[in-house]
Amino acid sequence: MATLADSFVAPAAEIAAAFGTLDADELVFVLQQCLEAGAWDHALALTDALEGVEQTPGIRLCRAVATFLSGDTAGGLSAVDEVLAGGARPLPALSVRAEMLLRLGQREAARESLLELVGRYPDYPRAQGLLATLYMPGPHYREVLARLHQLLRPKTYLEIGVDTGATLALAQQSELAVGVDPVNALRVRLPPNARFFEEASDEFFAQRGRDAVFGPRRVALAFIDGLHRFENALSDFANVESWSDPAGTIVLHDCVPILARAAARERSTKFWVGDTWKIVPALRAYRPELKLTTVLAPPSGLVVVRRLNPGSRVLSERRDEILQRFLSLPFERAPGDFAPELNAVQNDDSGLAQALGG
Ligand SMILES: C[S@@+](CC[C@H](N)C(=O)[O-])C[C@H]1O[C@@H](n2cnc3c(N)ncnc32)[C@H](O)[C@@H]1O
Structure with a gap:
């Protein structure tokens, strides 16, 4: 003993x-x-x-x-x-x-x-989080985001969905970090370079121009982690990409649900990622030139998007068609059966190198 x-x-x-x-x-x-x-x-x-x-x-x-x-x-x-x-x-x-x-x-x-x-x-305390770490071993998504900041050293950072500020605060090295969230739940001390907009993302993009927020600069790194609905993820992506540097990076959260229940449009569990995951097949179908790689970081993955085209209008012009095609898509994957379109890589530096390379 x-x-x-x-x-x-x-x-x-x-x-x-x-x-x-x-x-x-x-x-x-x-x-x-x-x-x-x-x-x-x-x-x-x-x-x-x-x-x-x-x-x-x-x-x-x-x-x-x-x-x-x-x-x-x-x-x-x-x-x-x-x-x-x-x-x-x-x-x-x-x-x-x-x-x-x-x-x-x-x-x-x-x-x-x-x-x-x-x-x-499904809401038993810690159960879904632990399960996610079994299917997706390696560092938690916030550590992976911190590593991305280290590797990319983005001068400009944009975050949709800020909550406490835990991920916005990772942009310590950026010259300007912008967070957008309709609810001010900030608890984490933000670096002096950070600006917070207490607005829903659609409202933010409708009312503000890139110049007014970022000046002459484009967004080097963005993290989309707002409302867990496919249609919101889609408009967030289209808007963020239009402000992005073509050589920049957009990271999408919550696209790798482990349980179908957490992947449903309607929330019925505490741990819920909603139907954000539909953005991956939608981007594959409508924006095949984008490079998508998914780092299997618990609890719900990080999709790294590169080869951005801020001039593309496909997602906004064909929005109705895209929503009609993907909104009713069922989530039919068993835990740990990662969809091929995710292009999943390991949750380590070699996986990040694959995601950021080329
Ligand atoms: C999962 S939390 C973000 C967590 C944070 N990025 C982190 O990793 O610590 C999702 C946030 O999205 C915000 N949200 C909800 N609807 C939104 C919208 N329409 N636009 C932007 N953010 C939204 C919520 O208020 C919530 O704070």
């Missing part, structure tokens, strides 16, 4: 005297507090001292986690399996099992538990 650096657990009699009147629900609460505090030794001591309390699945799971954290990983995992063997296969046990298996490097088994978990309740 592993030992904590500053390990001390009160004698069993003292624990029993202090906690002996707790019912099972209250005991689970205390056990969770112990685990959150990293005090797995105290959690084990509590369950030892209060053996008389009914051993509910919640108590057994807390004990299993404490056992696992103590270093007895096989014991912890088999205790979870015993809870699952009870018949009802409780969701928390599936979640705990998946997290233990991930820590043990057993990715395939972890994936099975997570798929069962999201199949029964």
